[in-house]
Amino acid sequence: MPLDSALYLRRRARQETRLVEPNQGGRLRVVLAYPNTYGVGMSNLGMHTIYRLFNDHPNVCCERSFLPDNHEIEEYRRRGTPLMTVESQRPVSDADVIAFSASFENDYVNVVRMLTLANLPTRAAHRDVTHPIIIMGGATVSINPEPVAPFLDLCCVGEGEGLVGPLIESILGEADGKKTGDSSKSLTDGDLPTRAALLRSLATLPGFYVPSLYEPRYDQTSPSGYPTFTGLTPQDGAPPRVTKVRAVFEGPETVASTAILTPETEFGDRAMIEVARGCTKGCRYCWVGYNILPFRVHTVDDVLAAAERWLPTTQRVGLVATALLDHPDIEAIATSLRERGLQVFSPSLIISTLREPLLRSVVESGQRSITIAPEAGSDRMRELIMKKITNAEILEKTRMIFRAGVLNLKNYVIIGLPGETEADLQALVNLCTAMREIMIEESRHRGRIGTITLSVNCLIPKPATPFQWAKQIRPSEYASKLRWLRRRLAKVPNVAIEAMSPRSSEIQALTSRGDRRVADLIELWADTGSWRQAVRTWEERGGSVDHFAFRALQPSDPLPWDHLRTGASSAALGNQWRKALGGNVNAAA
Numbered sequence: 001m002p003l004d005s006a007l008y009l010r011r012r013a014r015q016e017t018r019l020v021e022p023n024q025g026g027r028l029r030v031v032l033a034y035p036n037t038y039g040v041g042m043s044n045l046g047m048h049t050i051y052r053l054f055n056d057h058p059n060v061c062c063e064r065s066f067l068p069d070n071h072e073i074e075e076y077r078r079r080g081t082p083l084m085t086v087e088s089q090r091p092v093s094d095a096d097v098i099a100f101s102a103s104f105e106n107d108y109v110n111v112v113r114m115l116t117l118a119n120l121p122t123r124a125a126h127r128d129v130t131h132p133i134i135i136m137g138g139a140t141v142s143i144n145p146e147p148v149a150p151f152l153d154l155c156c157v158g159e160g161e162g163l164v165g166p167l168i169e170s171i172l173g174e175a176d177g178k179k180t181g182d183s184s185k186s187l188t189d190g191d192l193p194t195r196a197a198l199l200r201s202l203a204t205l206p207g208f209y210v211p212s213l214y215e216p217r218y219d220q221t222s223p224s225g226y227p228t229f230t231g232l233t234p235q236d237g238a239p240p241r242v243t244k245v246r247a248v249f250e251g252p253e254t255v256a257s258t259a260i261l262t263p264e265t266e267f268g269d270r271a272m273i274e275v276a277r278g279c280t281k282g283c284r285y286c287w288v289g290y291n292i293l294p295f296r297v298h299t300v301d302d303v304l305a306a307a308e309r310w311l312p313t314t315q316r317v318g319l320v321a322t323a324l325l326d327h328p329d330i331e332a333i334a335t336s337l338r339e340r341g342l343q344v345f346s347p348s349l350i351i352s353t354l355r356e357p358l359l360r361s362v363v364e365s366g367q368r369s370i371t372i373a374p375e376a377g378s379d380r381m382r383e384l385i386m387k388k389i390t391n392a393e394i395l396e397k398t399r400m401i402f403r404a405g406v407l408n409l410k411n412y413v414i415i416g417l418p419g420e421t422e423a424d425l426q427a428l429v430n431l432c433t434a435m436r437e438i439m440i441e442e443s444r445h446r447g448r449i450g451t452i453t454l455s456v457n458c459l460i461p462k463p464a465t466p467f468q469w470a471k472q473i474r475p476s477e478y479a480s481k482l483r484w485l486r487r488r489l490a491k492v493p494n495v496a497i498e499a500m501s502p503r504s505s506e507i508q509a510l511t512s513r514g515d516r517r518v519a520d521l522i523e524l525w526a527d528t529g530s531w532r533q534a535v536r537t538w539e540e541r542g543g544s545v546d547h548f549a550f551r552a553l554q555p556s557d558p559l560p561w562d563h564l565r566t567g568a569s570s571a572a573l574g575n576q577w578r579k580a581l582g583g584n585v586n587a588a589a
């Protein structure tokens with residue numbers, strides 16, 4: 001018999017061990033919403049960080065809400081139950097603020113689904129002061145919020161640590177200054193000027209983007225027949241550019257770490273601790289290297305203090321950073337944690353900086369699988385994307401990995417890179433085959449042979465990277481390259497292949513590179529539950545997948561994310577793009 005939705009949430013809450021509790025007396029009621037299921041959301045360190053930041057404020061009560069699992073959604077619909085929070089099972093729509101934390105564009109559709117389940121209008125233009133303020137922050141909207149802009153009252157551009165404080169102070173300050181009469185009223189009981197004034201004043205602060213204060217312009221005479229985006233016109237005193245806000249790493253309280261342990265996450269009983277943020281490498285397809293700037297590290301003492309908060313609840317610590325091994329004291333951190341009896345894990349390592357001491361630490365802690373990202377099979381392709389490692393060096397590191405006692409090795413790779421040929425794909429097959437031979441040589445004496453996994457992604461030319469002007473390959477071409485790879489690798493034992501689906505490559509292209517017109521498609525997708533059907537209807541109504549996803553852009557083209565200042569300048573990105581193409585930007589077409 002299906003469980004009542006509230007009971008289901010209560011059971012889930014009881015399984016949790018919390019370092020942070022919502023302050024139920026807080027004046028400002030915030031729901032931190034993750035647009036995916038509980039297990040996915042609670043595996044996201046950003047979610048834990050924002051939860052702690054909100055609840056650290058004495059006047060805020062922040063609870064969480066997630067997209068219900070499929071069987072739960074049926075139950076919500078059947079009983080007509082509105083979407084609820086995990087902690088108190090209150091309706092999400094009772095909050096003053098619903099703050100979505102999104103890390104992946106594929107989750108945008110779930111923002112619409114969650115607003116619908118909460119019985120809230122999905123478009124900002126259809127909401128009024130009786131509704132919560134809908135906010136979104138996170139990595140993807142910090143580089144291009146436009147595909148979801150029509151759903152949002154406010155978008156946070158940058159790192160939560162620098163945004164949550166000013167946001168709370170502005171909301172509480174505006175509420176105190178403008179409300180008359182009953183001080184126990186929540187913000188949504190306020191009058192219209194309060195909401196509008198709040199958004200106008202937030203728009204003047206760094207890191208806050210109010211989509212309704214920017215009017216998009218399109219060129220209706222575009223030769224393709226589909227109106228081309230030409231820019232956003234700021235209104236009501238909104239600034240022409242929104243500058244990203246960054247976190248300051250100083251003291252143990254600034255270390256992002258797990259706030260709640262629950263068995264339902266990818267990491268189980270491991271407390272995840274961020275030791276560094278950003279990356280110094282600058283691979284040309286990767287937004288981290290061009291937007292999470294500068295590279296920042298936490299001190300050994302601050303990381304240890306963050307880990308000790310979880311003692312004795314767990315002895316297992318996961319170290320998190322995109323460039324973990326670029327931390328100058330990473331070995332000292334791992335050694336100190338182990339001296340305190342903690343087991344140390346690391347989800348993913350950058351291969352060029354991989355060193356034996358850390359590898360030994362993670363293996364001695366029981367970790368048997370390592371993930372690295374060679375990204376391409378040929379040195380030529382790696383040079384083009386500026387991934388500075390050769391096949392010879394990768395194979396040397398592969399030997400180090402298996403010699404240290406690792407059982408399985410997963411490799412992230414990208415296909416569909418500019419100028420890629422069959423020889424580059426063959427190089428991937430050769431690299432995998434050579435890795436497998438090393439694995440066999442180094443593992444044979446242990447009597448157990450693991451698996452080399454190739455995790456294949458299609459290149460999505462992400463905003464705010466040098467590849468933002470590149471043309472993405474079509475799903476059919478991507479599917480055919482995948483088939484080719486699968487056929488070749490099927491003959492190699494102990495090698496597995498997992499891949500982004502062709503459909504997902506199209507979704508990501510549109511939702512990461514689109515402008516506000518893509519919001520109609522996202523809404524159709526949420527309504528129909530079928531991406532294919534949504535695309536068909538959207539194109540019948542005049543939308544164009546080709547325009548957003550499969551078109552090469554010129555550096556002079558206005559881009560939907562031009563109004564954000566998130567990292568490297570457009571000139572610096574253009575310079576890298578020209579270098580990638582050997583000076584010939586027309587080669588991209």
Ligand code: SF4
Nearest residue numbers: 279281282283286289
């Ligand atoms: S792909 Fe990895 S190594 Fe390259 S810039 Fe991004 S985070 Fe750094």
